[in-house]
Amino acid sequence: MTMIETFERAKRLIDPADHVLLLTDERSDGDTFGSSLAFAEYLRGQNKRVTHVAGSAIPISLRFLPGIEQATEDRSVIQNPTIDLVIVFDSSRESYVKDILSLLHRSVSLILFDHHASNSLFGEVNVVHSDVSSTCEVVFEYLRHHNIPLSRDMAKCLMTGILTDTGMFSNPVTNSDAIDRASALLIQGGNIKTVIDNIVRQMGVEQLQLWGILLSRLVYHREFDTAILWVKQEDYDLTGTGSEIIGELHDYLQATLHVKVIFFLKELSDGMVKVSMRSINNDVSRIAKQFTGGGGHPGACGFSVKGVIKIVDDCVCVV
Incomplete structure (x- = not known):
């Protein structure tokens, strides 16, 4: 049509x-x-x-x-x-x-x-x-x-x-x-x-504090030229912020961090973890579509899975 x-x-x-x-x-x-x-x-x-x-x-x-x-x-x-x-x-x-x-x-x-x-x-x-x-x-x-x-x-x-x-x-x-x-x-x-x-230019102290915590966790995998960042529910409590300010950080990373793929994991209040992916030249939607309810654009997409974010043997996992 x-x-x-x-x-x-x-x-x-x-x-x-x-x-x-x-x-x-x-x-x-x-x-x-x-x-x-x-x-x-x-x-x-x-x-x-x-x-x-x-x-x-x-x-x-x-x-x-x-x-x-x-x-x-x-x-x-x-x-x-x-x-x-x-x-x-x-x-x-x-x-x-x-x-x-x-x-x-x-x-x-x-x-x-x-x-x-x-x-x-x-x-x-x-x-x-x-x-x-x-x-x-x-x-x-x-x-x-x-x-x-x-x-x-x-x-x-x-x-x-x-x-x-x-x-x-x-x-x-x-x-x-x-x-x-x-x-x-x-x-x-x-x-x-x-x-x-x-x-872009109107950020409060609390938002900058949350960004500081998250950016300090940024992990780069040189072998795959990918970066991973994650936010847990307690990060919001610690800084007095909410999940509504996370999108701007993802946009900022895509504009400034030149890697093949950026993975952003976010714990949600309902016991789910949302995995967002951004890429300039790679179709990451093929990954998202492997999960129920996953999808989006070739360069910006995501999916959700049940669990919490944990670090296991220096790897970021959802368990």
């Missing part, structure tokens, strides 16, 4: 809806929040009631985004019986949002906006296009196709997603189309400096 066809199918579900639930999963980042917040403003401009539920804690670095204060982590609002449409953003698998969706009062249509090639296409309408760098680009094209004018706030949100998912225009998914869309957003008020200042 072409991009235009998915746009038309999505609009046919959106037009008659009165109360729309916008949903992000537990892996939310700048692209997730940027795309969903821009879409929330569009829907409110169409006189629709919008409930915006964040499936994870909102990162400190993204709290500058316009409309972020209207997103909630309170899942009880999902049980409102007036919700008649669900739109999920930047989520590649139903398992990432299944628990949240189970709270719905009744069965309703679901639209999915995403750009991951590994997407399982779990929506009634799947606006999923893997030839773009970010979900924000998919949303940008949807709004442009339907001649929806972009406000300054919408442009800022969409610019944030493009910048974060392209690594500030530095990683392999950056292409001329991404630059062209960013240029159009810049004209509409999506200031690049404002986004970078908030995402």
Whole structure:
């Protein structure tokens, strides 16, 4: 199905809806929040009631985004019986949002906006296009196709997603189309400096302390030209931080550490360990796909396994 066809199918579900639930999963980042917040403003401009539920804690670095204060982590609002449409953003698998969706009062249509090639296409309408760098680009094209004018706030949100998912225009998914869309957003008020200042240059003492602990553990395997870093639950307690600030460190390492693959292991509060992988020139998604629920992009992907992180015979293990 072409991009235009998915746009038309999505609009046919959106037009008659009165109360729309916008949903992000537990892996939310700048692209997730940027795309969903821009879409929330569009829907409110169409006189629709919008409930915006964040499936994870909102990162400190993204709290500058316009409309972020209207997103909630309170899942009880999902049980409102007036919700008649669900739109999920930047989520590649139903398992990432299944628990949240189970709270719905009744069965309703679901639209999915995403750009991951590994997407399982779990929506009634799947606006999923893997030839773009970010979900924000998919949303940008949807709004442009339907001649929806972009406000300054919408442009800022969409610019944030493009910048974060392209690594500030530095990683392999950056292409001329991404630059062209960013240029159009810049004209509409999506200031690049404002986004970078908030995402990269606004770090508190606690975040730097956590980064110091994690960087002191960095292990380099010369034989395979790979690096491994890990964070345990007690690291958050020690520094008074949360998992929402880890993504920026992963981005920083990818931009500054020139190795074939970076492995980042993160203990989660539910007894799982999330393994994230980044690479410039290697398709690490082939590794992620060997695990249930694993996937992502060739250069940025991950999977989760049950266990805790331990050091066994100088090796980082999940047991």
